[in-house]
Amino acid sequence: MSDEDDKLRETIRSLLAGGLEVEVFPRADTHDEVQAIVGRLQANGDLKDRLAIAGFTLTPIEHEGIEQACETCMYYQVHRCYCELPELDVPVEPQWSCRLWRI
Amino acid sequence: MANLLWLQGGACSGNTMSFLNAEEPSACDLVTDFGINVLWHPSLGLELGENLRRMLDAIVSGEIAMDIFVFEGTVVNAPNGTGEWNRFCGRPMKDWVADLAKVATFTVAVGDCATWGGIPATAPNPSESEGLQFLKREHGGFLGKDYTSKAGLPVINIPGCPAHPDWITQIVVAVATGRGGDLTLDEFQRPKTFFTSFTQTGCTRNMHFAYKVSATEFGQRKGCLFYDLGCRGPMTHSPCNRILWNRVSSKTRAGMPCLGCTEPEFPFFDLEPGTVFKTQTVMGAPKDMPTGVDKAGYIKLTAAAKAASPAWAEEDLFVV
Ligand code: SF4
Ligand code: SF4
Ligand code: SF4
Numbered sequence: 445m446s447d448e449d450d451k452l453r454e455t456i457r458s459l460l461a462g463g464l465e466v467e468v469f470p471r472a473d474t475h476d477e478v479q480a481i482v483g484r485l486q487a488n489g490d491l492k493d494r495l496a497i498a499g500f501t502l503t504p505i506e507h508e509g510i511e512q513a514c515e516t517c518m519y520y521q522v523h524r525c526y527c528e529l530p531e532l533d534v535p536v537e538p539q540w541s542c543r544l545w546r547i
Numbered sequence: 548m549a550n551l552l553w554l555q556g557g558a559c560s561g562n563t564m565s566f567l568n569a570e571e572p573s574a575c576d577l578v579t580d581f582g583i584n585v586l587w588h589p590s591l592g593l594e595l596g597e598n599l600r601r602m603l604d605a606i607v608s609g610e611i612a613m614d615i616f617v618f619e620g621t622v623v624n625a626p627n628g629t630g631e632w633n634r635f636c637g638r639p640m641k642d643w644v645a646d647l648a649k650v651a652t653f654t655v656a657v658g659d660c661a662t663w664g665g666i667p668a669t670a671p672n673p674s675e676s677e678g679l680q681f682l683k684r685e686h687g688g689f690l691g692k693d694y695t696s697k698a699g700l701p702v703i704n705i706p707g708c709p710a711h712p713d714w715i716t717q718i719v720v721a722v723a724t725g726r727g728g729d730l731t732l733d734e735f736q737r738p739k740t741f742f743t744s745f746t747q748t749g750c751t752r753n754m755h756f757a758y759k760v761s762a763t764e765f766g767q768r769k770g771c772l773f774y775d776l777g778c779r780g781p782m783t784h785s786p787c788n789r790i791l792w793n794r795v796s797s798k799t800r801a802g803m804p805c806l807g808c809t810e811p812e813f814p815f816f817d818l819e820p821g822t823v824f825k826t827q828t829v830m831g832a833p834k835d836m837p838t839g840v841d842k843a844g845y846i847k848l849t850a851a852a853k854a855a856s857p858a859w860a861e862e863d864l865f866v867v
Contacts, residue, residue: 471830471831472831473829473830473831474828474829475821475822475825475827475828476821478828479821507830507831508830510830510831510832510846512831515850515853515854516846516849516850516853516854518759518761518774518775518849518853519761519763520853521861522853522854522856522861523856523858523861524861528761528763529763530763530764545831546774546828546831546832547831547832547845547846547849547850
């Protein structure tokens with residue numbers, strides 16, 4: 445984990461803890477929903493907006509009986525604690541979550 | 548000596564290109580070393596016009612024996628079941644196929660179009676195309692499900708878009724050298740020797756599949772293409788990572804997802820926009836699971852594998 449990652453992770457944490465309004469639901473259940481959210485992310489470079497669009501939370505979201513946490517998401521790099529989804533590309537924590545979660 | 552006739556229906560010639568690129572044995576070796584007499588082939592045949600017509604008539608009448616009838620491309624039935632959209636030597640190709648299949652000792656369908664209809668038979672299928680003995684997954688096709696050639700075998704299906712040269716030549720050689728009766732076929736009449744294993748068998752990205760490390764771009768060195776880029780390797784029966792292409796590589800080794808081209812449903816999802824090169828998910832889990840795996844098991848296994856993945860699995864790594 446690099447200092448740069450740590451700094452950005454901290455910024456994200458404080459934004460979310462400070463009450464940043466995010467779109468936790470609806471979760472991206474279908475391919476079209478995923479594409480719509482990814483399209484909005486591609487068109488938006490601002491960190492706060494992207495956290496909001498992706499529906500970031502500091503705790504896992506349970507959806508349809510499945511706990512959606514970064515640590516089980518296929519975009520999560522375990523050792524770097526990082527989200528590799530090209531449209532997000534940010535440091536995260538294992539217990540965070542977003543609505544683009546997929547396994 | 549075994550007489551071989553190769554005809555093309557609704558086809559792009561991809562399987563012919565593949566066949567002509569064969570090595571060990573090459574198309575020439577088949578003639579010189581394995582006693583195959585190519586009666587006619589669209590790219591190799593010498594006869595034209597009336598001469599070709601006479602030859603085909605002689606085959607249909609039994610005057611010339613045809614040991615191996617190879618068909619490439621779909622049987623085109625349009626318009627309205629007449630087959631007039633694909634005429635050959637003075638009549639609809641489908642009429643030649645019907646007559647020739649009756650006198651063939653072995654009938655071999657090469658490529659997806661001839662086996663199950665392939666891309667031309669994708670909805671809305673304007674050319675009313677079908678494969679020799681299947682239409683997609685449905686048994687029957689143009690020749691009907693009860694068809695057998697004179698040797699007693701149904702159509703031998705060698706799917707692929709295109710089929711690998713070795714899959715074609717090895718089956719042709721087996722038939723020509725009298726070992727055709729030893730061929731065992733799966734439920735889709737594919738030779739088991741090639742189509743029992745999966746594209747994933749031998750893929751250099753298996754470690755990344757196991758540790759759930761995803762490739763997110765084509766050509767990326769590390770990562771498995773299943774999770775994001777729609778690789779169908781775990782559910783596609785093919786030897787693409789056992790019998791390499793050009794003897795050196797495969798799609799997945801080069802960082803390109805397997806499209807499942809040896810399966811009857813290819814091209815999947817009728818090529819709806821957004822379905823190619825993209826893993827389809829339902830509630831965050833892949834819509835199509837690896838063969839034999841259920842969703843609950845998949846989720847448990849992948850979560851555990853992810854947690855156990857070593858650091859090197861996330862680093863750049865040559866997998867080719
Ligand atoms: S895509 Fe996955 S790893 Fe990235 S933030 Fe969302 S849940 Fe976490
Ligand atoms: S790239 Fe495809 S074939 Fe290779 S391991 Fe991954 S899913 Fe399997
Ligand atoms: S890797 Fe897949 S798509 Fe490519 S040739 Fe093999 S079976 Fe077909």
